[in-house]
Amino acid sequence: MELSPDSLVARLAGEPLCPVYMVTGPEPLLVLEAADAIRAHAREQGYAEREVFDADGRDFDWGPLAATFRAPSLFSSQRLVELRLPTARPGKEGAELIVDYCAQPPGDIVLLITGNEWSKKHGGKWSEAVARTGRLAVARALRPDQMTGWVEARLRMRGVKADRGAVQRLVERVEGNLLAAAQEIDKLALLADGQPLDAARMESLVADAARFDVFRMIDSALNGQGARAARMLAGLRAEGEAIPALMGMVVKELLTVATLARAQARGANMAAEFRAQRVWASKEAVYRRALQRHPALQWERFVAEAGRVDRIAKGRADGDAWQVLERLLLAVAEAKARPLLGQAPGAGS
Template identity: 70%
Template sequence: MELTPERLVAQLGQGPLRPVYLIAGPETLRVLEAADAVRTRAREQGYAEREVFEPEGRDIDWNALEATLRAPSLFAARRVIEIRLPTTRPGKDGAAAITAFCDAPPDDILLLVTGGEWSRQHGGKWSEAIGRVGQIAVAWGVKPHEMPDWIERRLRSRGVSADRNAVQRLADRVEGNLLAAAQEIDKLALLAEGATLDTARMEDLVADAARFDVFRLVDAALSGQAAQAVRMLAGLRAEGEAVPALMGMVVMELQRAAALARVQARGGNLAAEFRAQRVWDSKQAVYTRALQRHPAPRWEQFLAAAGRIDRIAKGRAPGDAWQALERLLVAVAEPRAARVMG
């Protein structure tokens, strides 16, 4: 039976863990939090060792995974083996490995499979095998009319009370962005001081989401949201920001993506590079999707374009810096915009 991530989390404390879990879907925050809950519960039940398998280059080393599943642990009696599939498509070899595990799951291993996409086309015999012995949770995007209820539940979970108008105001501010909503709610938990929030107090405490900051701007481009990035850039310009003030973060993120792309292109250890670049788990899916859109040479072109924009903004080269930056962000977000930078 397909569960919501929240329902899965609620069931984790109601008995022993299942041998395998599949958590996937387009809403990254819900996937990450449900997977974290599984890991936490596993540690509580004595799963002291954890090993992660994710694509290095084009695919996971499924032979190494199968060897790990067969080998006894050197350090712990019970282990969590985690498979990260950005596209939630294990391929023929991966599907066979997962199905074989589900046919005879060992007592000392919990298999956790996570993915960033899901539809009927993603499933198959491998996911059916998971459903027979484990649990499947799909993190669909929260619809606009569902957002206030999601926010209200999360506020309560953080010990914050707000009236319905205040909840709706926060929903309007974050514009469907669950991560932004979660960040604002965490701030409110520190600032609300036990009082029930009305609309006026919510306005005082919550940062105006219309003032799009550069972090969200770059995230939108990396996530493939071209229209959102353009709108955010217009918001920053309207707020009086200057292009040179934005370029430091833009260049830093492009440098990070370029370094990851180089490692991926040569078939290196992308997980190790994520650690070296200090990319948090919650942000890795964003970079992974971005790397799937463009080859390594393209990221070098993006960096070169960013350098030109910085020179334009500082009066050292001709051109419109705002227009050039918009074109760069659209090119990062949209593969079909390969020639927009000129």
């Protein structure tokens, strides 16, 4: 049976530890918090030793994990073994290992599997074995109509009283970003002093996390949300931002993805590459989705196109810098939009 992360966490205190847990999905905050709850519960039950395995690509060697399942603990009688499976696809060898583990789980091990994605295509006998032997929770992306309820529940959990107008104002400001919402609510728990919040006081206490900034614009493009990225670009333009002020971060992010794409093409250990590029774990899923969308050579072209946008903005090339940048963002977001790059004035230069 598939659970939500909240349902899984609620069950932990009332039942014995299961031999295996899997928490996966596109909402990194929900995955992280559910995994943290499992870790804390395991520690309380005496699982003091922890081993972590990053299965980040086809080159992952499943042998050490299999050996861990068979080997006795070195430091304690009970161990938490974590398998980080960013794509939520273990492959044939990994799936067989997980099925075998679930068939005869060692008495001294709890296996925690975490991932950043999930769909009907991801499941199989291995995930059915996890759900049958333990608990499977999927952190699905919240729909816009679910955000208000999520914020209200989070406020109650943190002891913050807010009327519907205040809740709606916070929802508008965080614009669907659960991490930003959680951070703001944690801050409100300190600043509200136990007093009820109305819309006006909420306005004065929270930061404007929904402002159109370049960081979230690029994240939207990398995440395949072309229309949202274009809307944010229009917002930046309306706020009076200048193209050269944006391009430093745009080029930096595209260079990062291009570097990761080259590493992926040569079969490198992607977990190590993400660490080398200082990519936060919460953002790995965004980069992985972007890497799946275009080949390495295309990312090189995107970097070159960003350089052209900068030259246009500085008067060193012909064209409309805002239009070319918008088309670049759309092409990054959707493979089918790549021909737009050749339609901009001067695209052949």
